Structure formats: C-alpha cells, structure tokens
Amino acid sequence: xxxxxxCLLLLFSVVTAVMILNEKSVQASDSFTYPSAYGWxxxxxxxxxNRVTGHMVSGDFNGDxxxxxxxxxxxxxxxxRIHVFTSTGNSFTYTGANGWWNxxxxxxTSKIADVVAGDFNGDxxxxxxxxxxxxxxxxRIHVFTSTGDSFTYTGANGWWNxxxxxxAGRITAAVAGDFNGDxxxxxxxxxxxxxxxxRIHVFTSTGDSFTYTGANGWWNxxxxxxNKIKGRVVAGDFNGDxxxxxxxxxxxxxxxxRIHVFTSTGDSFTYAGANGWWNxxxxxxNKVTGRLVAGDFNGDxxxxxxxxxxxxxxxxRLHVFTSTGDSFTYTGANGWWNxxxxxxNRITGRVVAGDFDNNGAxxxxxxxxxxxxxxxxHVFLSDNAGSSYVTKSQVQTLFSDVTVSDSMVSSLNSTxxxxxxxxxxxxxxFLSQCMEExxxxxxxxxxxxxxxxxxxxxxxxxxxxxxxxxQPGDGARFRGIxxxxxxxxxxxxxYSDYKSDSNIMIGFSYTINNYNPWELSGFWWKTNGLNExxxxxxxxxxxxxxxxxxxxGLSLRKQYYNECCDIIK
Numbered sequence: 001x002x003x004x005x006x007c008l009l010l011l012f013s014v015v016t017a018v019m020i021l022n023e024k025s026v027q028a029s030d031s032f033t034y035p036s037a038y039g040w041x042x043x044x045x046x047x048x049x050n051r052v053t054g055h056m057v058s059g060d061f062n063g064d065x066x067x068x069x070x071x072x073x074x075x076x077x078x079x080x081r082i083h084v085f086t087s088t089g090n091s092f093t094y095t096g097a098n099g100w101w102n103x104x105x106x107x108x109t110s111k112i113a114d115v116v117a118g119d120f121n122g123d124x125x126x127x128x129x130x131x132x133x134x135x136x137x138x139x140r141i142h143v144f145t146s147t148g149d150s151f152t153y154t155g156a157n158g159w160w161n162x163x164x165x166x167x168a169g170r171i172t173a174a175v176a177g178d179f180n181g182d183x184x185x186x187x188x189x190x191x192x193x194x195x196x197x198x199r200i201h202v203f204t205s206t207g208d209s210f211t212y213t214g215a216n217g218w219w220n221x222x223x224x225x226x227n228k229i230k231g232r233v234v235a236g237d238f239n240g241d242x243x244x245x246x247x248x249x250x251x252x253x254x255x256x257x258r259i260h261v262f263t264s265t266g267d268s269f270t271y272a273g274a275n276g277w278w279n280x281x282x283x284x285x286n287k288v289t290g291r292l293v294a295g296d297f298n299g300d301x302x303x304x305x306x307x308x309x310x311x312x313x314x315x316x317r318l319h320v321f322t323s324t325g326d327s328f329t330y331t332g333a334n335g336w337w338n339x340x341x342x343x344x345n346r347i348t349g350r351v352v353a354g355d356f357d358n359n360g361a362x363x364x365x366x367x368x369x370x371x372x373x374x375x376x377x378h379v380f381l382s383d384n385a386g387s388s389y390v391t392k393s394q395v396q397t398l399f400s401d402v403t404v405s406d407s408m409v410s411s412l413n414s415t416x417x418x419x420x421x422x423x424x425x426x427x428x429x430f431l432s433q434c435m436e437e438x439x440x441x442x443x444x445x446x447x448x449x450x451x452x453x454x455x456x457x458x459x460x461x462x463x464x465x466x467x468x469x470x471q472p473g474d475g476a477r478f479r480g481i482x483x484x485x486x487x488x489x490x491x492x493x494x495y496s497d498y499k500s501d502s503n504i505m506i507g508f509s510y511t512i513n514n515y516n517p518w519e520l521s522g523f524w525w526k527t528n529g530l531n532e533x534x535x536x537x538x539x540x541x542x543x544x545x546x547x548x549x550x551x552x553g554l555s556l557r558k559q560y561y562n563e564c565c566d567i568i569k
Contacts (some may be wrong), residue, residue: 012281025494030298031382032318032337032364039368039376040356041085041092049350049367049375051075054290055109056367058115058352059126061100061146062086063514065411067354069365069377070117070128073099074109082128082144082151085377087356089407092377101144101151113139114174118185118278120159120205121145122500124514128188129176132158133168141187141203141210160210161202170200172198172226173233177244179218179264180204183500188246190226191217192231198226200246200262200269207500219262219269228252229260231349232285232295236303238277238323239263247305249292250276251285259305259321259328278321287311287318291344295353295362298322299338299384306364308351310337310344318364337380346370347378357381358410360388360417389427393568397442398431398560411518417519419522420531428568429534429543431524432561434483436553444517445508446480446487453479457488466549467491477507482520484547486511494522 026458052071063069066087073081081099085092113131120127125146132140140158144151170539173190181184184205193198196556199217203210232249239245243264250258258276262269288307297304300325308319317335321328350367357363368376390412396404417420421430438444446453450473457464457475464475467488480487492511496504504511511520525531532544544551 007353031383033383034337034380039378041094042376045373047375048373049369053349055115056350056352057115058354059117061126062148063125066358067356072115074336078105078108080107089357101153112306113168113171116174116176118176120185121207122184131168131174137164137167139166139168172230175235177235179244180266181243192226196225197222198224231289232292234292236294238303239325240302255284256281257285290348291351293351293353297382299361308344314343315340316342316344388413393538397567401440401442411516415518417521419526426531426534428564432564433547435560436557438483444482445512446485450476479508481508481512482517484521484524486520486524
C-alpha cells in the first residue's frame with residue numbers, strides 16, 4: 001500500500017510539473033517579435049522623422065481591417081502633408097510624398113497642440129483631427145476625413161472652434177476614443193488651469209462636428225497637476241465595457257509612479273483613485289515619456305499599456321501592463337522585448353499601436369531616426385493572437401472550392417467574436433449555411449442580370465415586398481452580398497443604420513467594396529435571431545427556413561452541416 005501511495009504521489013508530481021510547464025509555455029507567448037531592424041519600411045535618405053515628432057498616429061485609414069500609420073510632415077513655411085503608410089500585413093506601403101492631403105502654404109505645424117486619430121464620422125475608416133492653436137485663446141479642431149485613399153480637409157473653421165477663451169497651449173494631453181459608446185470617436189483633453197487645477201474636457205462627435213460638453217468637463221479637480229502626466233496619457237477600453245477610458249502615468253518624483261485610470265460612464269469620467277490601477281516606488285515615469293501607448297496586446301478584448309523604457313546606453317525594454325478589468329498587472333522588468341542596441345531616444349514622440357497584421361492583438365510601430373534623413377518604421381508584433389474559433393486548415397477543408405487566405409480566416413474569427421457566434425453549435429450552423437449560400441465560398445455577390453433580379457425582387461413582387469424593396473431597380477441595387485447574403489432595401493437600411501454610413505444605400509457595389517463579406521453575414525445572422533434559434537435546439541430544416549425563406553438546397557445544407565460537425569469540435 002505504501003509503495004502504491006508513493007507511486008501515486010510521484011505520478012501526481014509529474015502531472016503537476018507538466019501542467020506548470022504547459023502554463024509557462026502559454027505565458028511565453030506574452031512577448032513582442034521584432035522582425036528586423038530594416039523595419040516594415042525604410043529609406044536611406046529623404047525622410048526626416050524629426051519633422052513628424054508628436055504628429056504621428058495610427059488607424060485603419062483605408063478600412064481594410066489592418067491598422068496603418070499616418071504622419072503630418074512639416075515642410076516649412078506653412079507647407080504640410082499627411083503621409084500615409086498602409087499596412088499589407090507584413091510591410092508598410094508608402095503612398096507617396098504628396099500624401100493623402102497636402103498644402104503648399106497656410107498650415108503652420110508649430111501651431112498644432114495635438115494630433116489624434118479615430119473614426120469621427122462613423123463610416124468604418126479612421127480619420128485625423130488636429131487641435132490648432134490660433135493664439136489669444138482662439139482654438140479650432142480641424143478634421144481630415146478618410147475616403148479610403150485620401151483625406152478630405154473639412155475646412156479651416158473645423159468641426160469646433162472658438163474665437164477666444166480656450167487656450168490650446170494649456171492642453172497637456174489629448175486623446176481620441178468612443179467615450180460615449182455611440183460608435184463615433186470623440187476627443188478628450190487634459191486642460192491645465194494652473195495651481196494643480198485640472199479638468200478633462202470632452203468634445204463628442206455628431207458625425208460632422210464636435211459638441212463641446214462644457215468647461216467643467218467630464219472630470220475636474222483642484223488637486224491634480226496635469227504637467228506630471230505629459231507624454232504619458234493614453235486611451236482605450238481598459239475595463240472592457242465598450243466605452244473608451246483614459247489612463248495616465250503620473251510622476252510623483254523619486255521614481256514613484258502610478259497609473260491613474262478615468263473610466264467612462266458615457267457622460268462623465270470616474271477617477272479610480274490616486275493609488276491608481278498600478279503603482280510602485282521603483283519606476284521612473286520620465287524614462288517612458290513620449291513612448292507610452294495603449295492596445296489590446298494579449299488579445300483578451302481589454303486594452304493594455306506598453307512603454308519603451310530607456311535604461312541608458314541604448315538599452316531599451318518594452319514593458320507591458322496588462323489590464324484585468326480593474327487593475328494593471330506589470331508583466332516584469334525584462335519586458336515583452338528588450339535589447340542592448342536600441343536607443344529609445346531615437347523614437348520619442350513617434351510610437352503608435354495598432355493591429356498591423358490583423359491577428360486580433362495590437363502591435364507597436366516606431367519611427368526610428370538613423371540620422372541624416374535616414375529612417376525606418378520598425379514594428380513589434382504581438383505574439384498573442386486574438387480569439388480563434390476556427391483554424392485555416394478547418395476553413396480550407398470546408399470551403400474546398402476556394403483558396404483560403406490568412407486574412408479570410410482572421411476576418412471570419414473576428415466576425416464570430418463580434419456577433420457572438422462563439423459556441424460549437426452556432427459555428428457549425430453558421431458555416432454550413434454559408435457554405436451552401438456562397439457555393440463553398442465562390443460567390444459573395446448574388447448572380448444574375450439587373451433585369452432578372454428586378455423581375456424577381458422588384459417592389460411589385462411578393463419577394464420584393466418582403467425584402468422592403470419599394471423603388472424601381474431595388475432588386476438589382478440591393479442584391480445579396482456576403483457568404484449568407486444581405487439582401488433587400490430593408491436589410492441594407494438596417495446595416496446602414498448600424499454602421500452610420502448612408503453610402504451603404506447606394507447599393508451592393510459600394511457595400512461589398514467597403515465591408516467584409518463575413519462581417520455582412522455575421523450582422524445578418526445575429527440581428528435575425530439565428531443565435532437564439534440555434535440555442536433552442538433547432539434542426540437544419542428550421543435554420544434553413546430562417547436563412548433561405550424556404551428549403552432551397554436543403555440536402556446540401558444537411559451534408560455541409562454534417563461535415564461541420566465532423567470538423568468543428
């Protein structure tokens with residue numbers, strides 16, 4: 001018996017050790033991969049990064065699901081251009097020296113208080129906003145809206161302006177985010193009233209202007225010195241509630257630092273307390289100034305913070321503070337990346353975060369100054385991927401008639417996450433219906449001539465009336481798009497309202513070119529109650545009736561469902 005107990009204990013110890021090792025192997029993915037010192041873009045001369053310091057932002061400017069980089073370049077004498085570096089997923093494409101917007105005179109970059117990026121008009125593409133200081137308390141917020149391949153300057157009056165009373169020079173930090181949760185990005189500023197009086201002013205977007213929500217701000221106090229957070233303020237959804245919050249690393253002196261968090265309620269900020277979500281007496285906040293960014297680096301849908309810490313003598317470490325939802329966990333002084341040959345001072349004011357490879361986790365890009373107008377855009381890729389419900393191999397097996405790309409699988413996983421198609425039964429039914437509706441992925445646009453579709457789905461037909469088609473030509477204009485096809489005026493209008501994009505009502509050609517077919521399918525699936533139908537124990541016949549309006553292709557749908565049951569476990 002004693003020998004048996006000893007053997008059992010030994011077995012338990014071995015199993016426990018294996019579990020611990022497995023746990024550590026998972027944690028080992030908490031790192032950044034620095035692909036190459038050559039970067040995702042580089043030039044040996046002709047691009048002086050010192051002319052974009054403090055004026056570099058990231059966002060999905062072309063709406064393809066991958067974050068890009070934009071810089072507002074100072075050419076001197078009032079000449080300025082917005083250069084864009086679009087991501088291919090493994091490199092940046094420089095779209096040309098003329099930029100997506102340019103002017104030969106009249107735009108003095110020295111008067112820029114701050115530059116931020118966000119989807120201010122809610123069309124799915126990120127825009128750029130500039131807080132411009134006209135002096136004497138006159139301030140305007142200029143907006144450059146993205147068309148997908150250029151920026152439209154919406155005028156010198158800006159989306160908000162005042163002739164006096166708002167000194168942009170007193171703004172110690174500006175950030176952008178959807179603070180009220182309405183789907184459009186807003187702007188928040190820390191305004192220094194002097195003597196440690198600080199207020200967070202918010203400018204909410206209406207889609208074509210900003211509404212200043214008042215001088216009292218969404219938060220104010222007489223005991224907070226905003227000069228002690230300069231260069232260390234970021235925005236993100238730190239508690240995962242769908243509204244953007246603000247975090248600031250406060251310098252208490254003598255290497256005492258705290259990360260303060262201001263969580264959004266939708267119309268105000270709640271200060272989580274002076275102790276912050278993280279604090280220590282052994283971290284010099286000044287060593288990360290101008291190099292602090294926010295993003296979902298571990299892919300858990302909560303925003304984290306990363307900082308390039310300067311240890312001196314070109315030793316740099318990339319520290320990460322992961323969010324738990326109500327605190328930050330410091331993942332260690334070694335950081336998720338470190339090197340002894342990387343001078344952090346050569347990237348200060350030129351560090352941004354975004355999902356550049358579209359894998360569901362945020363990455364970091366830095367514009368490194370090599371001197372003499374030589375510069376490189378370095379990328380630090382997060383080794384964490386976002387939620388993955390299906391693999392490329394599984395999708396390729398199911399959609400065997402097409403070549404499945406990494407981006408296709410990434411978009412599918414993002415859609416499954418976004419529209420709660422996250423249980424095995426929901427995924428099986430969703431994919432099997434997509435397989436039949438799209439001909440195993442071959443068709444994401446409904447086939448047929450305009451005359452045929454107008455005859456089938458025109459306003460005078462029963463099918464057309466069911467789809468909400470009311471105007472001549474609606475049958476062709478609102479033909480089905482997506483793997484499960486979004487069809488008819490009613491469904492297009494529903495999606496247009498959801499995305500706050502009236503251009504969707506132009507019809508199928510605009511919509512399929514600007515929105516991913518998986519996204520369209522996921523939207524239709526969720527808004528039509530398919531998740532709940534599947535959860536109720538529905539049969540293939542019942543799901544088919546809801547998707548198709550009848551039972552067309554039922555035998556194939558049953559076959560595809562069985563295939564999904566074999567592959568999706």
